Amino acid sequence: MSYESVPGYRFETESHGETTIVVETDRLGDAALHFRDELGFNFLADVAATDYLGWNERPVAGYWGSGDGRDINKPGSWGLARKPEPKHARFSVSYHLLRLASGASEAPRVRLQIWCEDGDPVPSVVSVWPTADWHEREAWDMVGIRIEGHPNLVRILMEEDWVGHPLRKDYPLGGEPVRFSSEE
Amino acid sequence: MAVVEQAKAKRIYEGSRIPSPIPTILRVDPRLHEDGDILQVNFGPNHPSTHGVLRLIVDLNGEQVVGLEAVVGYLHTGFEKNMEQKTWWKAITYPARIDYLSFQYNELAFVLAIEKLLEVQPPEKATWMRMLLCELNRIHSHLIWLGTGALEIGAISMLWYCFRERDAVLDLFELVTGTRMHTRYFQTGGLAEDIPPGFFTECRKFVDYFPRRIDEYEAILDRQQIWLERTRGLGLLSAEDAIALGQTGPVLRASGVDWDLRKSEPYLAYDQVDFNVPVYYEGDVYDRYRVHMDEMRESTRIVQQCLDGMPEGPWIVDDRKIVLPPRHELHTSMESLIHHFKLVTEGYRVPAGEVYVAVESARGELGCYLVSDGGPKPWRVKFRAPSFVALEATATCMSDALVADLIAIVGSLDTVMGEVDR
């Protein structure tokens, strides 16, 4: 299936049987409507925001096997330090979509993804899929993605007056210091 | 299994009842402020009937609910941040505590996601055993739902009956894994240990007497006039609204949508067992109760088929890069010793990538979005919790509800606050 007609289409990737379509951040509203109305993805399963700060800084040592699979004839980076592919921006927001039809025997899924930097406004998809309401509030609360056009963007999991966005990579784990622990 | 024919069921309601502009908050009609006497009541986080620490701010006009807002976050645990700091092996301990009623589903979602990234296929025995334990988890979760839900509506004795059976299920878990709850039995590549002898006999005994227990529960509740009056016609949710609000699981199936991930996106070995998916069309609390009861029966059938069809063989995959070698080999093989050492000290690596795996837990679609950077620790783990989404539907279900119905409706959505807040 070709997704090139999606408004704001940048590129698509496919891995592990999943298709990811990346669109321009400011065209997200149109892209969402296109997915729901033209392509029939009427169900939004999840909105996952990720912070990639520090993604490509240090090489990850000693990965056994290659990125294509576990083939003993392809040594890949056995024992050598290797950096993962750099990412496009600091934050990504992935919208996991599903075409849900009563009685259907297959479940086509697709991931709609946008990339943004700290402080960039991301259009809200609440008018397209009402279930995004709390998911976007969680993305704001935990990762600090500023959702534009959300009717009620307040913190949902932390207290209303909490400062900071806990799931960012520069936010400390917290808790009490414990001797002999390897965490921050 | 009784499925009401679609032709016979009347339309639930016309149009959409999702409140606007905010889908999850029911706002009081401004006209009522002048005519009526609006009282704002707080169903605080500590309430015997809110299934955990849920806070509902409810506006009442007499007995009728005219405004509703749900406040969550009182059990926010920071699972996702904690799991980013642990190696893949240690991180498997955490998900079980997210949905603490059907604990092995969370482990299953996480482990299946890791296996998808690793592109490793566990052996048949492990797959079938995972299926068996997950169906027992579904029964466990539904029993607790029924016991506590009926307790809140007033059928207090159901609590004791359901918990009697729940202890039987937990005995089975203890027999296999060594502990009643939070078993951490699933491992990347299969199961943590082999299935102990004696489990299958005990499981068969359970499966033999359990359907009669479900008959008992139905005999108590199904045609009880008070139960019917308190559950029929309440908490209506139409199919379109349910899909728009992202509902899955029993809530969706009670609204008339025939959707079950075990049938439409079979994982584990669900395409090799025979079971039905109960669907009801009225979309009220009674139908959700019926879906739960029928699902318990179907789960018992699946467990029976798993017991009959359990294959022999290894319980974990043979790949020494992710699985510890058997102990006796450490005395003879140098490679095994090195693998053991590396796995225990550093842990295995999972290739870089992102993946989303969804399983049909007792509450609906439990998804795990996993991002790996190729290292020994997860980069990002996000769980798509069905209860989080189910609570978004409280405002929609609450039209024309009375205070007493509020409890029944929130109970029927089958929410577990550990999942909602993570």
Add this chain to the structure above:
Amino acid sequence: MAEVGRRKRLADYGLHSERLLMKRKPPGNFESELGELEDKLMLSTVEKAVAWAQGHSIWPDTFGLACCAMEMIAIVSPRYDVARFGAEVFRSSPRQADLLIVSGRVAHKMAKPLRQIYDQMLEPKWVIAMGACASSGGMFGNYAILQGVDKIVAVDVHVPGCPPRPEALLEGIVRLQEKILAGVPPAYDIREVAS
């Protein structure tokens, strides 16, 4: 201290907790400490009667938070039956409850309601910190979880486990009973925790 006739100690009545399964076990730490306390406190007969009544009718408050709450509900179930120890009903209102079993992880957002519930309980009141998360933060050493509920309320008994088996929680309740019977004051009298 002169011994004016040897009074009967709890141990003579049969201290439940440690002798139940291990008949030939010598007195453990808990028993010997409790015995010393009993001697020092020297309760009068009236005080003993009051302690007997209080100890044998501790009514818990429904404060179930997370997974431990499931095992707490399990002690009400017919197999473990906490009613035989006197905790006949779980009261929903803290004003009617004696015992607060903090079962589950306490997020910082929940700490304020927890303290409010504790304040609404009438003296004498006891607190059991059930499970690893309530005792010390458990496996969640992070920004969201209160690292041990004894930072905000005074805890009498900590019950270890994740989650503790219903029998373990019953052991905790029984030990609390024995503490009360021995005359040990509730924890808020001993420990100054945000009082």
